[in-house]
Structure formats: C-alpha cells, structure tokens
Amino acid sequence: MKLQRVLQYVQFLLKETVRPGDIVVDATAGNGYDTAFLAQLAGNEGHVYAFDVQQQAISSTEERVREAGLENRVTAILDGHEHVAKHVLKPVQAAIFNLGYLPGSDHEIITTPSTTLKAIQDLLQLLKVGGMIILVVYHGHHGGKEERDALIEYVSTLPQKYIHVLRYEFINQKNDPPFIIALEKVKEMA
Numbered sequence: 001m002k003l004q005r006v007l008q009y010v011q012f013l014l015k016e017t018v019r020p021g022d023i024v025v026d027a028t029a030g031n032g033y034d035t036a037f038l039a040q041l042a043g044n045e046g047h048v049y050a051f052d053v054q055q056q057a058i059s060s061t062e063e064r065v066r067e068a069g070l071e072n073r074v075t076a077i078l079d080g081h082e083h084v085a086k087h088v089l090k091p092v093q094a095a096i097f098n099l100g101y102l103p104g105s106d107h108e109i110i111t112t113p114s115t116t117l118k119a120i121q122d123l124l125q126l127l128k129v130g131g132m133i134i135l136v137v138y139h140g141h142h143g144g145k146e147e148r149d150a151l152i153e154y155v156s157t158l159p160q161k162y163i164h165v166l167r168y169e170f171i172n173q174k175n176d177p178p179f180i181i182a183l184e185k186v187k188e189m190a
C-alpha cells in the first residue's frame, strides 16, 4: 500500500463527498483545474460556484470548463471568497481552497488570513451536514506562514461536536510542502 499524496488525497475526499446534483464551491479558481474536477462530480443537475479575485483566473477557468463541455455546470465569479454568502444561497456539499498564489501569475496576489477565515466561517454555515471544506495549505511563500498559523489557530478551536478537523501532512519533506486541512460538518451548529 502507498500513502496517498496530498493532491491525490484531496481528490479522494472530494470523490467521496460530492454526488451528482450537489452544490459545490471552488473558493480559489486559479486555472480552473479543481473547478473542472468538481463539475464532473456534480453532474448535470449539480453546480459549481468558482471564485477568484483575478480576471485572468476567471478567464482561464471559463475556458477550461468550456473546453470540457462543462460550462452549464459552472458559475465563475470575479469576487473574493469572503463574499461567498452574497453569491451562494443554497446549501453546499463541499468547498475547496488552494491557498497562496497562482503559479505563473502575480506572486503578490495571495490569499490572506482575514479573508480566508471569513470565507470558512460563512461556508461552515452554508455547509450541509456530511459536507466538507478542504484547504490545501501552501505556506512556503511570503505571507504563507502567517496564513497557515492563523488557520491552524482558528480550526483548532472549532467544537468537535459539530465539526471534525483533520490535518493530513507528510512531516519529513523539505521545502514547506503543502498539507491538507479538512473540515467535516457532523451536526448542524446551534
């Protein structure tokens, strides 16, 4: 048996969580790889809301889903994920974040602690019981460690009665490899 690599494990969690007909969120669309993957899982009756603050990312995402014939299943939104509650009004089965910057783009445009935490808080309200928020935490770049620490501090305080919090990480790899935080909603929050 081989331990699943970080990105393999992300796809495994999404496949286990998302069913045809589900509403799902790609909180950091980037080049649209996760958006397209989620659109496959959500099927014709489901829908993906994909957020990014860069027009370049929204255009790449729209192009990727169009080429895959999945455009009817995706709404790409040029807005920060901290405004998710303004755009997504239905219960959500899963959300994914890839933190950090878009490779090949402006490395100064990064996800930030305050906006990431606001988005997680709002998504936890929108999330169905049995649903999951997955964060791929890249922390090697400038600003990455501050975001990682704020995130760990916040998710560690979530009450286990309502949210199960997993950290999946290879701890002997060099150069700040990414790791996963997964939040599973197990009970509607009071």
Ligand SMILES: C[S@@+](CC[C@H](N)C(=O)[O-])C[C@H]1O[C@@H](n2cnc3c(N)ncnc32)[C@H](O)[C@@H]1O
Pocket (backbone or CB within 6 Å): 027, 028, 029, 030, 031, 032, 033, 034, 035, 051, 052, 053, 054, 057, 079, 080, 081, 082, 098, 099, 100, 101, 102, 103, 109, 110, 111, 112, 115
């Ligand atoms: C690591 S990349 C995402 C990679 C993407 N998942 C893919 O498959 O290509 C992070 C993205 O987050 C975006 N971003 C930064 N702040 C954001 C915010 N507040 N809301 C939504 N997206 C944001 C960046 O513009 C960048 O495209």
